[in-house]
Amino acid sequence: MGNQLKKDLKQEIIDAALQLFQAHGYNGVSVNQIVAQAGTSKGGFYHHFKAKDELLYEIHDIFITYVLEEAKQTEEHYTTPIAKLCALLHSFTAAFHTYQAHITVFYDESKSLLDSDREVITQKRDAYRKILQQVIVEGQKSGDFREALPPTIVTLSITGMVNWSYKWYKQDGMMTMAQITAIFIDMILRSIVTQQGAEEAKHYSIESANIDAGFIF
Amino acid sequence: MGNQLKKDLKQEIIDAALQLFQAHGYNGVSVNQIVAQAGTSKGGFYHHFKAKDELLYEIHDIFITYVLEEAKQTEEHYTTPIAKLCALLHSFTAAFHTYQAHITVFYDESKSLLDSDREVITQKRDAYRKILQQVIVEGQKSGDFREALPPTIVTLSITGMVNWSYKWYKQDGMMTMAQITAIFIDMILRSIVTQQGAEEAKHYSIESANIDAGFIF
DNA sequence: TTAAACAAACCGACTGGTCGGTATACAAAC
DNA sequence: GTTTGTATACCGACCAGTCGGTTTGTTTAA
Numbered sequence: 001m002g003n004q005l006k007k008d009l010k011q012e013i014i015d016a017a018l019q020l021f022q023a024h025g026y027n028g029v030s031v032n033q034i035v036a037q038a039g040t041s042k043g044g045f046y047h048h049f050k051a052k053d054e055l056l057y058e059i060h061d062i063f064i065t066y067v068l069e070e071a072k073q074t075e076e077h078y079t080t081p082i083a084k085l086c087a088l089l090h091s092f093t094a095a096f097h098t099y100q101a102h103i104t105v106f107y108d109e110s111k112s113l114l115d116s117d118r119e120v121i122t123q124k125r126d127a128y129r130k131i132l133q134q135v136i137v138e139g140q141k142s143g144d145f146r147e148a149l150p151p152t153i154v155t156l157s158i159t160g161m162v163n164w165s166y167k168w169y170k171q172d173g174m175m176t177m178a179q180i181t182a183i184f185i186d187m188i189l190r191s192i193v194t195q196q197g198a199e200e201a202k203h204y205s206i207e208s209a210n211i212d213a214g215f216i217f
Numbered sequence: 218m219g220n221q222l223k224k225d226l227k228q229e230i231i232d233a234a235l236q237l238f239q240a241h242g243y244n245g246v247s248v249n250q251i252v253a254q255a256g257t258s259k260g261g262f263y264h265h266f267k268a269k270d271e272l273l274y275e276i277h278d279i280f281i282t283y284v285l286e287e288a289k290q291t292e293e294h295y296t297t298p299i300a301k302l303c304a305l306l307h308s309f310t311a312a313f314h315t316y317q318a319h320i321t322v323f324y325d326e327s328k329s330l331l332d333s334d335r336e337v338i339t340q341k342r343d344a345y346r347k348i349l350q351q352v353i354v355e356g357q358k359s360g361d362f363r364e365a366l367p368p369t370i371v372t373l374s375i376t377g378m379v380n381w382s383y384k385w386y387k388q389d390g391m392m393t394m395a396q397i398t399a400i401f402i403d404m405i406l407r408s409i410v411t412q413q414g415a416e417e418a419k420h421y422s423i424e425s426a427n428i429d430a431g432f433i434f
Numbered sequence: 435t436t437a438a439a440c441a442a443a444c445c446g447a448c449t450g451g452t453c454g455g456t457a458t459a460c461a462a463a464c
Numbered sequence: 465g466t467t468t469g470t471a472t473a474c475c476g477a478c479c480a481g482t483c484g485g486t487t488t489g490t491t492t493a494a
């Protein structure tokens with residue numbers, strides 16, 4: 001437990017790499033730059049990592065493992081498809097505060113992963129998408145979501161709309177991520193609910209008063 | 218006119234670079250690899266380009282210039298905000314067939330642009346976004362789009378949802394881009410129209426019969 | 435004393451870019 | 465019609481510098 005009180009060098013390296021990769025891309029950053037920013041040396045680096053590739057893999061894995069685990073727990077904790085969907089989106093976007101750099105690297109630099117590493121990551125990413133898509137399918141079966149929409153496209157649309165915010169969301173911007181997410185959810189629900197589902201979805205509309213009171217998890 | 222019958226070397230270089238950049242990123246590809254793939258030499262390359270940077274800039278500019286011009290014309294050609302929005306989306310996604318590689322490079326590698334180049338590109342990209350956002354604002358003023366939604370977030374949501382498809386759309390997949398776009402439009406319209414706008418939006422619903430007949434420009 | 439944690443010097447491969455030269459095309463001069 | 469001049473298109477050897485990674489040496493903690 002206490003071994004994280006003093007940030008160790010490995011974490012320092014990861015943090016430095018995150019910043020640099022986010023700004024210049026994996027192949028645009030040299031190991032020398034990373035160790036300089038982290039305040040260490042190449043010896044220190046290669047003591048903790050077998051290769052530069054491994055660092056990129058760790059960044060990917062830290063992020064997707066966290067998100068996947070979070071999604072599993074969230075999905076189990078709620079009952080209706082609509083509630084599940086909202087909770088999934090909120091739990092994902094909540095990660096932006098801590099993981100925005102991870103996300104940028106995850107989506108822009110995964111092509112630089114070793115093939116073997118990418119397989120592992122892809123598997124976890126697909127597992128995450130499967131959870132989301134399953135919720136959509138559940139909602140269609142329960143009659144809350146329109147069956148005319150292909151679940152795969154809906155899933156990818158939602159993912160795109162939400163993910164894309166890594167390109168424009170600023171921590172110090174005019175809106176918090178929770179506020180933005182409320183709008184996402186409003187738009188997404190309206191686009192996919194049936195008349196039956198509209199009842200429950202109303203609670204998540206930004207026109208209903210209880211939004212500014214905040215969304216609790 | 219006839220000077221393009223035989224593909225010239227410069228175009229060959231750009232095509233090769235597009236493929237390679239899309240697969241491995243700008244900094245993951247060397248000039249040697251590009252000229253090998255293009256079937257030319259280092260000398261040939263630097264005869265046509267002052268530097269590797271210039272090639273990346275050209276790829277960006279070709280794409281955004283095309284898209285921006287297309288958007289301007291499209292926007293002028295339609296009257297109602299709803300029609301404008303639909304036409305804008307269709308004209309953008311139609312570019313995927315020819316420009317998917319450009320788009321990938323555009324969104325993944327713009328951080329590798331020279332600062333001066335990036336300024337020019339950013340300006341054009343903002344001009345495009347402004348066109349889209351203006352349509353949203355018009356729709357709010359006309360009473361077709363919900364005024365509760367912040368136009369900036371709506372614009373970014375739409376952009377995200379549509380753009381993200383560059384990560385998963387396959388030319389030889391089960392759905393054509395036009396079919397996918399019809400679903401995008403259905404979802405987007407439902408999420409932003411008022412009761413008033415719903416009338417006109419019905420024409421673009423995937424539940425109405427005329428969708429499989431195709432969308433004509 | 436031993437092992438882990440780092441530092442610094444170093445290595446070969448490769449990088450973006452240059453340079454002298456050649457091949458081709460077309461126009462002017464004779 | 466042939467020669468000459470000149471600009472463009474292109475080639476491939478070569479350069480200085482940087483890359484990821486290794487090796488050797490030193491410090492620190494147990």
